[in-house]
Every structure is written in structure tokens, then in C-alpha cells.
Amino acid sequence: MKKGIIIKNLTKIFLINNNSKIVAVDNVNLEVEPGEFVTLLGPSGCGKTTLLRMVAGFETLTDGEIYIGEENVASLTPDKRDTAMVFQNYALFPHMNVYDNIAYGLKIQKVSKPEIKRRVQKILDLMKMNDFSNRVPSQMSGGQQQRVSLARALVMEPGVLLFDEPLSNLDAKLRIHMREEIRKIQKEVGITSLYVTHDQSEAMGLSDKVVIMKDGVIQQIGSPREVYQKPENAFVAAFIGKANTISGTVLAKDGKTYTIDIDGKPHVLSSKKEYEVGREVEMIIRPESIIVGKEGYHTEVVKSIFMGENHEYEVRWKGQVLQISEPNPYSKRTYEVGEEMSIDFDETALHMI
Known part of the structure; x- marks a missing residue:
């Protein structure tokens, strides 16, 4: 039983x-x-x-x-x-x-x-x-x-x-x-x-x-x-996988929906937790949820490794290093160390902690 x-x-x-x-x-x-x-x-x-x-x-x-x-x-x-x-x-x-x-x-x-x-x-x-x-x-x-x-x-x-x-x-x-x-x-x-x-x-x-x-x-x-x-x-x-931690400021809230300023660019997120307007918050985003090549933030590539099913990057942004995992890289541009890379964050994958 x-x-x-x-x-x-x-x-x-x-x-x-x-x-x-x-x-x-x-x-x-x-x-x-x-x-x-x-x-x-x-x-x-x-x-x-x-x-x-x-x-x-x-x-x-x-x-x-x-x-x-x-x-x-x-x-x-x-x-x-x-x-x-x-x-x-x-x-x-x-x-x-x-x-x-x-x-x-x-x-x-x-x-x-x-x-x-x-x-x-x-x-x-x-x-x-x-x-x-x-x-x-x-x-x-x-x-x-x-x-x-x-x-x-x-x-x-x-x-x-x-x-x-x-x-x-x-x-x-x-x-x-x-x-x-x-x-x-x-x-x-x-x-x-x-x-x-x-x-x-x-x-x-x-x-x-x-x-x-x-x-x-x-x-x-x-x-x-x-x-x-x-x-x-x-x-x-x-502990579960790899994660990047980034910070931002709450610009506005509407129920459980928040507008977060990340380095001068607004992102709309939802959260079950309560955050007041003006508060600085920390968010996590997984390496595979950072969008490579989309105009949003300018970074410098500090590591570039082809891993077959994905391409692993590390980029320097705002004094910190972000990990990026770009899936299915075969037909995509490869960025080398020292190059500038434009990135953006997938809003659906940004999570306030």
C-alpha cells in the first residue's frame, strides 16, 4: 500500500x-x-x-x-x-x-x-x-x-x-x-x-x-x-545550476507587477513578494536567458569557449562578470575575447530574490 x-x-x-x-x-x-x-x-x-x-x-x-x-x-x-x-x-x-x-x-x-x-x-x-x-x-x-x-x-x-x-x-x-x-x-x-x-x-x-x-x-x-x-x-x-546576480531599483508597482530599472533600462517583472518603490532589489538570471546580440547593454567579452551544443561566454558589465550560455551556436556569430558584445535580459527569466 x-x-x-x-x-x-x-x-x-x-x-x-x-x-x-x-x-x-x-x-x-x-x-x-x-x-x-x-x-x-x-x-x-x-x-x-x-x-x-x-x-x-x-x-x-x-x-x-x-x-x-x-x-x-x-x-x-x-x-x-x-x-x-x-x-x-x-x-x-x-x-x-x-x-x-x-x-x-x-x-x-x-x-x-x-x-x-x-x-x-x-x-x-x-x-x-x-x-x-x-x-x-x-x-x-x-x-x-x-x-x-x-x-x-x-x-x-x-x-x-x-x-x-x-x-x-x-x-x-x-x-x-x-x-x-x-x-x-x-x-x-x-x-x-x-x-x-x-x-x-x-x-x-x-x-x-x-x-x-x-x-x-x-x-x-x-x-x-x-x-x-x-x-x-x-x-x-x-546551488541549482549557474546563476548571475544583478541589481536594479523598483520604479513602479501595480499589484504583483513591478517595473525595475536596470542600469537605465526598464524591465517589467512579476513577483509574489512585496517590494516598495525606490527599493534596490537583487535579481537572478540564468546564463541561457541572456540574449546575445540584442541591443540593450554593452559588455566586453573576457572568455569565449565553444562547447558544441552551446557557446560559453563571460562578459564584463558594470564592474561584474556575467556568465552566458548561447544554445545552438552553429549559425550564430562567435565573439572573441576583447570584443564588445551587446546583450539584453529575457524579462520572463529575470527573478527577484
Whole structure:
């Protein structure tokens, strides 16, 4: 049965030797809908793994509540929670073949032999692993081992599936392939998933919802599109992709529509936040949303690199350096270092933070 996760006022404080303390998770509130794929994203030390381990029961909480379905599981041991974990290091038994690795948890639960056979075969079919069910881990690639680790978790038919950076030991190409496999299987099974990563592309490619953390505090929750296009603050803007920060002054407002003066040129933007006329504001704009060659602002090119699918520039403007990524550059003019470049900003992509 699909189950959601509700986290209320969750806090974890680690005490260290000299009686000082580290607040790893600071009063976090989060809701994961049944069947939803949610990713915890942030730099090392932001609290995402500690949060996941508290949901799994591997880490005790200092304060707060954790609900899986209708049940508060905060005081339950890991084996009493309706969860399964996919680990970073696969955690397979080296002396067991694929079939026995997958079946192990069911045997511990004393599931009947016919039921074990049925459920393991079902997972082998789903994961397309019948051809190597008799292999041991040493006879498999890293990607194949990770699929076995995922199959072993799924065969338990948990209400919630937890992922602890499961792809970090794989090479870049295989990571992309496995990312697509995990998402496809999660959609097919419809299982609620909570996934930890520090890789932004992984989070963007997998998630229904991304939770961005810093210093134990949630900075923003939203769809991949929302956190990329409408970051809540400068940290989120910088952590998700590349971002240029520019400043301007509010000239006029009409409800949630603002006219912003950027270096003598007006731009019309919308924002849910309140800004007073005359206030200086900061905006972010992504490198791909700066329009090259359009008359608006004069800049000097300080870096020019052809990257195939796009051309990367850095330009000096108003004492700062802006990053520009011009897509599909094949038929477009190339600007060299030292040349003047006219640019303008796509108003629909300017976002006040």
C-alpha cells in the first residue's frame, strides 16, 4: 500500500566531546505524498543524510515527529518501520547469488517458500535481471549490483523506499542510465520514495519535488522547474545550476507587477513578494536567458569557449562578470575575447530574490 511521509518539527542535535553541540537538522517540516518521488538535495554537511537516517530509524531524533502513513514511527526500530533502504555501497552478500540476495529479507521475515519464489521472480522480471539471477556480485558490474540492491529493497514491498546516494559510486554515463532506470521503475511500482543526493542533475532528473537544504534548514521545496526558475534566495540560485546576480531599483508597482530599472533600462517583472518603490532589489538570471546580440547593454567579452551544443561566454558589465550560455551556436556569430558584445535580459527569466 502506498504511504506518505509527514515530518513535523524534526530536530537532531549531536553533542561532541567538549560539551558543544552541532544542530544537524533544525526544526524541519516536510510532507511527501503517497507515490511521490522527493529528493533531499544540498552540499555535504547540510543535514540531508541525517534526515533520511532518522526516517529510516538508523538515527535517533532529538525532537519532533515522523509519520509513515498514519503511524508515528519516531520511537520504532528500523525493522518495525514500513521502509526499505537502497545504500550507496550496495551492501550485497558476496557469497550469495542474485536470487538469494534478493530473497534474503523475505527469508528473515519467514515468508513462505512459494511466496518468496513468486515475489523474487516478479522483481527479476520487472528489473529484467533473469539472465544473471545465478551470478554472484563479483561477476557483475557496478550498475548491475545497484539494480540488485534496488530489487532487494523493492521485493519487501515497503510503504516507503529510501535512497542514500545510491549512484555516487558509478561513472558519469552509468549514473545517467541508472537514474533513468530508477525513475522508470519507481513510476511503474508507484512507491513513495525519499532520495538523498548532492548532485543537482540527479535531483532534477528524478524528482517530483526537490527539497534544498543548508545548515540543517530547508531553503526551498518545489518542483525541479520551480527551484530552477524561481529560487527563493541566492543560495538556492547558486546551488541549482549557474546563476548571475544583478541589481536594479523598483520604479513602479501595480499589484504583483513591478517595473525595475536596470542600469537605465526598464524591465517589467512579476513577483509574489512585496517590494516598495525606490527599493534596490537583487535579481537572478540564468546564463541561457541572456540574449546575445540584442541591443540593450554593452559588455566586453573576457572568455569565449565553444562547447558544441552551446557557446560559453563571460562578459564584463558594470564592474561584474556575467556568465552566458548561447544554445545552438552553429549559425550564430562567435565573439572573441576583447570584443564588445551587446546583450539584453529575457524579462520572463529575470527573478527577484
